[in-house]
Amino acid sequence: MGNEQVRELPATTAAPGRSVGGAGAPGTVHGLLHARTDSFWGTLTGRPVSLYATSVLRIGYGLLYLVFLLREFPHRYEIWGPGSPWTPALAAELFDQTGWYSFLILSDSRAYFELCYVLALLTSALFMLGWRTRLMSVLFAAVVASFHARAIFMTDGGDNLLLLMALYLVLTACGRCWSLDARRERIKTARADGARARSLVARDLRAARRTLVTVVHNCGVFVIAAQVCVLYGSAGLYKVQGSFWNDGSALHHVLNLELFQPWPALSHAMDQYPLAMAVVGYLTVLTQVAFPFVLFGRLKYPVLAVLLGMHVGIAVVLGLPLFSGTMIIADAVFLPDRFYTFLPHLLRRIGRRCGVRAPAPAPGQGTGLGSVPSQGGHPDGREECSPVSRPASGHGGPSPSGPTVTQ
Template sequence: MGSERIREVPVTAVTPDRPADRRTPAAGAAFRRLLVGTGALWALVTGRPVSLYATSVLRIGYGLLYLIFLLREFPHRHEIWGPGSPWTPALAAQLFDQTGWNSFLILSDSRAYFELCYVLALVTSALFMLGWRTRATSVLFAVVVTSFHARAIFMTDGGDNLVLLMALYLVLTACGRQWSLDARRKRTRAARAGDAPERVRSVPAQQLRAARITLTTVVHNCGVFVIAAQVCFLYGSAGLYKVQGPFWGDGTALHYVLNLELFQPWPALSHFVDQYPIAMAATGYLTVLTQVAFPFVLFGRLKYPVLTMLLGMHLGIAVLLGLPLFSGAMIVADAVFLPDRFYTFLPRLWRRTAMRFGVRLPAPRRGTGRGSVPPQGGPSVPSLRLR
């Protein structure tokens, strides 16, 4: 027995200071997934501007909507925003001391000053809609909407609340790169330059230009994400509030709304629609379901029928309840969820329709590499795109 060798079997102890080795691969895989997700998100935010056409549609929509709103209220401008309004500048100043708001309309009690401000508001809305010097006019448009909203905060139908938020968010975006006078001016300059060699820049100038482009892209993308989050929060909260109400639960909410005199622009039409209680109950349930489900269908093709139903809902609100500003603001806000390829398809669809009816249109311009719009997101992050 003395010649026998005792084989020593190594024993690996698991102590609190040394966890089991089998946990290490799982933790490493989770860490790698976190790094990949972080890199994909960073590439999405900094790689290229997303939704350039969608933000241009928002610029055109809100500029046109507010221009129409100011023109519609032109005969009543003095009663709503003027110095002789029942909500006097002194009362507005007292409210501003409590809320922190401000308005350039109360800087003077002169009627000529108010008329000048109103004309400038009309011009600013038109220039913002057309996309002329959009960086500057977007700031001016936000100031105009903020001032008019704060001046008569109790005298509007609530639709201007969303217009105010979107006007502030659009300042952050590059909403003038497509379908604007700025884009047309850029194409004209590029056509005049032709094949002329570009001016050689120094290394610091190139780095400064690259940093400016990256910063502009990040701010634009963050602005787009904030707009999308704002609309999702609006729909989700509206749906959840409706779920808590007993009238929406038993399907009678629309019946009571249609019988309110405040929301009866055409009483005969409201009474006619109210004669179909089953259809009204089904519409109410569908409205709640659509609003609650809206934030969860944005990254699939199901969002297209949902957006179509929301479009019909807002058109019904505009016609039956007499809230065109609110409905228009919501319809324009929904446009942010449509990808750029949808908007680039619209001109081709219009051209095909015109050719089918025998209407001849001018040949489309061919975009160069620099002027063309890149696809949303990056090639490495397809799961984060808004399809």
Template sequence: MGNEQIPQIAPTAPAPHRSGDQRTTPPGPAQWLVDRIAAAGELLTGRPVSLYAASVLRIGYGLLYLIFLVREFPHRDEIWGPGSPWTPALARQLFDQTGWNSILTLSDSRTYFELCYALALVTSVLFLLGWRTRVMSPLFAVVVISFHARAIFMTDGGDNLILLMSVYLVLTACGRRWSLDARRHRLKEAGAGNAPRPVRSHLTRQLRDARVTLTTVVHNCGMFVIAAQVCFLYGSAGLYKVQGPSWGGGTALHSVLNLELFQPWPALSHLVDEHTVLIALAGYMTVLLQVAFPFVLFGRLKYPVLTMLLGMHIGIAVLMGLPLFSGAMIVADAVFLPDRFYAFLPHLCRRAAQRTGTRRPAPGRAAASGSVPSQGRPGVLSSKR
């Protein structure tokens, strides 16, 4: 037995390469498409996007429409009321042809109109504050549609944009941030923090998850539609300007500054119009910004573009006397700022308030300040004196 040899074990051959194991090879076009669809689905259903931006839109358009209604309060009867040259009967005839509708034409009574106007003011305030936003956002959209349709021949671009945004905001969760709803939710969560949560059935949890997913999808779709609307607005405006000879020749802004209809301050308009070269460059820059706007949204170049657009809209409000249109466009541009920017704003404001409101104490009063406690043990400081 001692002369027996131990049989040698032959080395195992490497396993044959399987066609399904392709981890090191890059994915093909089909797999890339599947991954992109999965990423888009996760973006759409994972979490609500741009909650702060939606709240900014709610606050901005609620405030703008409130200012608009208050500004036109002395002229409300001539614009929307029974005393308007465009009578409710004529408005109803137009509605039969266009398909519009308005709650203001349900009655020709002046009392009914005054109640509707008061309802519009209250609705704008509550929508601005974010009180019961699920109910107030559709009511705000009805108010904007009704007043827009009642005096459809007296509207401008600002009214049209506010009308569209009020409808889109119905789809969004615009009351999750900076609202009375958010404050009430925080207080409710704080009050129920230590309380035991009720046991829910499996079906109840599924229905709750389905509701949350549906709300998230509708909100995200609404925000994407708002962003697409703004891109379409800028892109189409820039392309229309390119086709005109006045914008190509650099004389468009010169012509606008000399229109009496758009001269709230004629002396300021004439002063700006004296700088012909700067006026021509501003016209070319306006066309370039509007055409390039949809293509710079996915990079850091969008921040200087948004800053220049802000300056352009402020110039339109001051020089042309269109504050409602400029305000509506500025609020619409806010949808492209990320949530981290809005989340940082309160910290920035508090820091600025501390820097401006806190004064350096006098040398003799530094020891008397009670804000900084003594760092030593009790009695140590007195024993050293």
């Protein structure tokens, strides 16, 4: 009796929660935007991207700042210490205007300064090695910020980007690969697997923590990539507005500045070829302006190669190694993880050709460095750079072959 009231839904009736031709319809613009939003959200929360790239940034910037502090060790007292022409009183006065702060001005004692310098060296080394990386990343950022603020007029400008990168790396999980933390985590995982089962609440809490860490890490990587794009784009656009860059004479004027002549003979020899210098100047401007627009295609690889050559030239010819090193390391964030996982295979191949036999990987370790981290993370809540091979995903999530930001 009551069954007569039931009628079959028409074929055009949408499923619950989805309207015909609305945001979920795959053949409409709204459907496409909706699909792209889902893909972006899946990329943001699914797995950490560019784990190898952020590890390269950690190693690179830690090593670069360690070498920088060691290089300036004989002059440390005149640059950052109480004996600097930029006295602690002047620095404190500037801090009142800019809001900066440095722990180096807490005391005028030379013993205190020497202690801070030794701790800065130790922090840079431990950050580079990836020991307690979360803590060391915060301390490294504090060290870079304090030394930068203490003598803000004494450096070549490369420390400006290094400071920004140090702050951004605090957000990332830059100790997941190629670090002492990763080694310790692998040993702990091997000992703890199957030893005990966690409660459902504990697993949920670890899953929520893992998702939060993944989101913060991915946002940090995207901010680093955006920072480098803004830097190159703005530098290229500023050059376009300059008359010296327009007529191709910019490098001629730079090569004749005594401030940027560590090798005067080399600078004068290069200045003998004005046509070549003009071509290099135009190529520099074109590459910097085009950089943000070629990141999502294969054209980015020759552009990165040109930028690498440009920074090497700046370091050697103009005597700005800190600036060039900072930029070269920052460019590494745009290389996909599969590039870094291919490097061990390439090194082993070169070693075999040179007659050097590489050590065989331990049982169960696979290829070691030559693997991409798994998407799902460790079943116990940990995520690491482990040689886990996974089948291709069929749910439309991020591809395991590399991070979205570097594709």
